[in-house]
Amino acid sequence: MHDRGLVCSLGASYDEFTLNAEFAVNEGELACLIGPSGCGKSTTLMLISGLLPLESGSITLFGSDLAGTAVHHRQIAMVFQEYALFPHMSVAENIAYPMKIRGTKRAQRQARAEQLLELVSLAGYGKRRSDELSGGEKQRVALARALASDPQLLLLDEPLSALDAKLRSHLRQEIRRIHDQAGITTLYVTHDQDEALSIADRLIVMRDGKVVQSGTAQQVYHTPNSHFVATFIGEGNTLPSTVIASESAGANQVIFFRPEDVRVHLGEIGEYLPHLSFAASVVERQEFIGGRYRLQTRWQGHTIICYSARPIGTSTLNLSVRMRDILRFDEAKS
Amino acid sequence: MSRGRSKVEGAFYRRLALPALCVIALFFLGPLLLTLSSAFVTEEGRFSLSAIVEVFSNPYTLRVMRFTLTQAALSTLASLLVALPGSYLLSSYSIRLRPVILALTAIPFVIPSILVVLGFVIFFGNNGYLNLLLMRLFSLSEPPLRILYSYKAIILAHTFYNFPIIMNLVTTYALSLDRRQEAASYTLGASKRRTFFAVTLPRLLPVIISSASLVFLFCYSSFAIILVLGGGPRYTTMEVEIYRQARMVGSAQGAAALSLFSIAVTSALLVAYNRSQRTHARQEAQSQPLLLQRRPAKALARALALLYTIITSLFVLAPIASVIVRSVYGPSGFSLKWYRQLLGFERASSHMGTALAALTNSLAIALVVSILAVGLGTSLAASIQRRRRFGGALELVGMLSMTVSSVIIGLGYFLITARLKGGSAMSYLLVVMAHLIIALPFTLRVMLPQYRKILPVYANSARTLGSSASHAFVAIELPLLKGAMVSGAIFAFAISMGEFNATLTLASSTIVTLPIVMYRLIGSYNYQGACALGTILIAVSLAVFVATSTSKGTTHA
Incomplete structure (x- = not known):
């Protein structure tokens, strides 16, 4: 070829x-x-x-x-x-x-x-x-x-x-x-x-x-x-796979998802397609990067980066990411 | 990271080193081995250590060795004492005369030793200009300074010739130092005095040691100055003794045994010099000098600076100026007689009669030497620069002849001529090759730094655009090296024009060059004739001086 x-x-x-x-x-x-x-x-x-x-x-x-x-x-x-x-x-x-x-x-x-x-x-x-x-x-x-x-x-x-x-x-x-x-x-x-x-x-x-x-x-x-x-290539969030309740602890795997795939909910996370939710994430920093805001949040000791079209007024947020947007890898070496 | 080349690439640069390596092997290592081996061979052709034993047990040669080392040590010490206060003055105060003084101190690098001797005699001699001036000033009937032909004369001549070298190297280096470290020391609460001794001086020490060992080397292997100013066997040094043994006593074996000792000393000195140079290059690598304001000079410093200007110009310029003046202005007033004799317009006495032949010989020899030196220097430099693994070894080979004094190089050639019967054509060939061997390390040293500035990416780029390795070298690298080639050629030309030690040692009396005739004229007290020839040498040295001070600015970074 x-x-x-x-x-x-x-x-x-x-x-x-x-x-x-x-x-x-x-x-x-x-x-x-x-x-x-x-x-x-x-x-x-x-x-x-x-x-x-x-x-x-x-x-x-x-x-x-x-x-x-x-x-x-x-x-x-x-x-x-x-x-x-x-x-x-x-x-x-x-x-x-x-x-x-x-x-x-x-x-x-x-x-x-x-x-x-x-x-x-x-x-x-x-x-x-x-x-x-x-x-x-x-x-x-x-x-x-x-x-x-x-x-x-x-x-x-x-x-x-x-x-x-x-x-x-x-x-x-x-x-x-x-x-x-x-x-x-x-x-x-x-x-x-x-x-x-x-x-x-x-x-x-x-x-x-x-x-x-x-x-x-x-x-x-x-x-x-x-x-x-x-x-x-690009920015992303890496968390241990154990944050997904159904996954067995001890497997040396991580989950990965892009910030743009993270949904920011100002209220409760409604019912929608299969997803992983991060309730009450603490907003640590928000910066205006032109056109949108980049949020750095903390959820149960893990950092999660996501974007928002509007500035966030509250100190905590509910975040979610759809299961199909989550990738799984073996333990990160770097 | 991207400096390497493929095996195909290496082949071209490997071949490029071949001519220089052949010349070095045939015309340097060959004669040198012949010289050293004859230390072990008796006149009947048998192996014997007797010459070596004789050299190290004879009280006369032992005294010569001791004197050689003592006078070199004293001369170096005296040079340091004169130079270091000057360096301190020039590097720590803002002094308007600094560029002038620095330019003056660069002159001794390019002045041939026979010219130094002549200038010394004309200016400091019993009937020299300094004595005439003092006699007129203080209305004396006798010349007050009688320093010629004595121990004092040797030390003084060496000091005057060499202190500017130390001053130049140390000052230039001190000026290039990053002064933020001094600034840091001040902010940490150290006084100026404390800072100088705790911060500045330790950083300068390597350059002081390296310049001192260079000067020691010069004084150790000094030849013309001792030969003329020493005034006989009382004040004779190793180099002069080697010459005397070979050419006057006729003992090649004795001369060779002395050479062994001499080479050991000079090699040790060069190793010390190289090592101290590498340390300070490593210590101060890539520091951008910070342009802190230097202290404005106080009245005392200004006065001292003026004094240094006067001293340096007195010792550097006055002897040279005296030579020029004396060549046209004798006891009977202004006259171009010596130039007319030199150019053959007027009948001349014995030595002066050979002056025109000497001039044309010297010019022809120097021309051939400079062409050969640049050709070999360029190809060797390219090979050194572009071959990763062998570059260092090649550079060492190129510099090898510096470890051997030119008298000993001349001795090797003399031993060859004794065995060959080639007539004067062969003798001239040997003079050319001896000059080439002496000039090559200098040419290489001028060219290598310039070559290093040419990024390898130019040649690489030409290669990917369709040039063969040899075409890329000729079409891209050579044009960029033009400036370096010109200064390398001028250097080689001047070294050949002024070369005295090897030429005197190797050549039969039928071969005349400018310095040889000058030496004979000095020997027969025809100073004005010598001065006319000396003026020509001054012109050549001036060309080198101008070339070296302008070539620094014209490189492609």
């Missing part, structure tokens, strides 16, 4: 760290590799690009095995966290660099460079030097340069991490737009879950050098396959 796209089975070991990751990305997809820092995201990109040696496993891109191919013959472009614009070249020269290596004629190079600058909304920037650009502009030039090498696969290593919050959310839409226009299969590394959720066709969640789950944003968010994934 994955013969059109990227299929990886990566094995490599370093001092105190072993990477053993398997995943696939379909043709034309924008996949986000996400995980806590130190989980091996950047190393994965280095292995795919060939900048680090693969010890075992394989990398298959559109049906051909790349493990023995030199970096510069892989047709995999990479945008680095530091952008790495060559400081001794102008913007246009930077973008023309990969075309020059392939022996593209000068006139064609210039035309293509202008076209790419237009694509990244930087028309007319060709003559500038890289130290005259802002962070966001450098990022877009680095993207244009990577696209100029006509890659089969584009790797982006935390491309927005050096930018401020407002620019980040604007640029991630830009990256999505540029990806859709260029149609290149893309693997995007980030540690920012909002960024990943908003931009990706596919999320690949990593932990300790392994891929723990891969799927669409909705799949990963609504049906996480482990407590780690559930808490890493």
Whole structure:
């Protein structure tokens, strides 16, 4: 099913760290590799690009095995966290660099460079030097340069991490737009879950050098396959499974549910579908997060987070969550 | 985290180190092993420890060893005594003259020793400018200062030459220290005095030790100064004795046995220097200096600062200026006679007659040396920087020739020439290679820090855009290294132009370079001729000085 796209089975070991990751990305997809820092995201990109040696496993891109191919013959472009614009070249020269290596004629190079600058909304920037650009502009030039090498696969290593919050959310839409226009299969590394959720066709969640789950944003968010994934992507409430009366004590299980699935009752909890109720939860804090209120409550020694459209005037609340919105996991390791 | 490269990548950088490693093995380790092994071989070709036993039992050589260590210790102590108060003054008060004084103290780093000797004689000599000035000021009939050709002269020359080095290193380091720790000490109730001794001084100690051991090393292996100012076998040091044994007594075995001892001492000193340097680099890593206001100078401090300006310029600038003045202004007034002789427009006496040949030789040798040094230095630096596991070992190999004094390097080459019959072409080749071996560690030291500033991600980026490893090196890294290559080349050029010790030790009398002719002119009391040649060396040193002080600002972070 994955013969059109990227299929990886990566094995490599370093001092105190072993990477053993398997995943696939379909043709034309924008996949986000996400995980806590130190989980091996950047190393994965280095292995795919060939900048680090693969010890075992394989990398298959559109049906051909790349493990023995030199970096510069892989047709995999990479945008680095530091952008790495060559400081001794102008913007246009930077973008023309990969075309020059392939022996593209000068006139064609210039035309293509202008076209790419237009694509990244930087028309007319060709003559500038890289130290005259802002962070966001450098990022877009680095993207244009990577696209100029006509890659089969584009790797982006935390491309927005050096930018401020407002620019980040604007640029991630830009990256999505540029990806859709260029149609290149893309693997995007980030540690920012909002960024990943908003931009990706596919999320690949990593932990300790392994891929723990891969799927669409909705799949990963609504049906996480482990407590780690559930808490890493989005916010959630974790309680021991013993709070459900019918469950036997001693089973090393936890229950998990999202704050938005918690119903806030100003009065008594009425009769409705099967649910778990948390009567008389004490409101410890409420903060306005724009559009709604985030409540931190305490129920029998457990913290429960939920949302309310209106500010809460009372000190205790009745909360409930429907049984079908509750997930069960083995004892949380983290 | 992302600094590593694949095995394919490593191959290119591994090959890059090969030329430099071959040159070091063939032209440094080879001659050195030859030298050291001849300490154990008698003239009849049999193994014997007699030379070593002789060296360590002969009262004369024992006296030489003792004198060498004593004069180095005294010179270092004197340099510290002159330098440290100056450093304190410059780093704790805001003094307007500070940049000027610091610039002056950087000069001795780039001045060849033969020039120091000449400047010392011209300025402090019995008929020197200082004596002339004092005689005119106090209407004396006799020169009041008679310091040439004595123990005093050696210590003084070493002090004048080396105290600026300590002052420069300690002050620059003290200025870069994070002063928040002093501020913290004040807020905890410590007085200024207490803070200085409890907080500031302990942090400065490593740099004081490392600069002192560097100066000790310089004084220990000092050659030209002792040769000219020592005035004979009474004040002779190890280096001079090695030269004398090899070239005058004709005892290669004795010279080799002395070299063994000398290398042991210099290696120990370099290890001490390296270790103390690493400690202070580690202790003060990544501290952003806080720009606390320094104390405004009081009248006393201002006066002392002025005094230091005068002292440093007197000892650093005056001898150099004297050389330039003396080259055109003799007892019979202004004259360009010596330059006309130098350039061959006017017939000249014996030594001056070879001056033009010496000038062209020196320029040609220095040109070849600088090209080779930059080529080898760049490729070695790349290999050191981009090879994770062997980088440290490679750097050590590149710096290896610093552990051996240039006289001993010259001795190795002399022993080779004694066995080869290659004529003057071969001799010039050996001079070039000796200069290259001496210049390479310096070129490497200039280039490595610049190379470290080039992020590996540039080359990585070029690789993913389609460049081969070698293309990425040539198209991306080399252009970014341009500044470092230029300063490395200038450094190598200047070292070769001023190189005296190895050249004198290895070369036959038919080979002339600028410093060699200067030495012969000084020996035959033709000071004005020597000064004309010296002025050319000053110009070269000035170029290095300018290059090193401007290259600091032009790097791509």
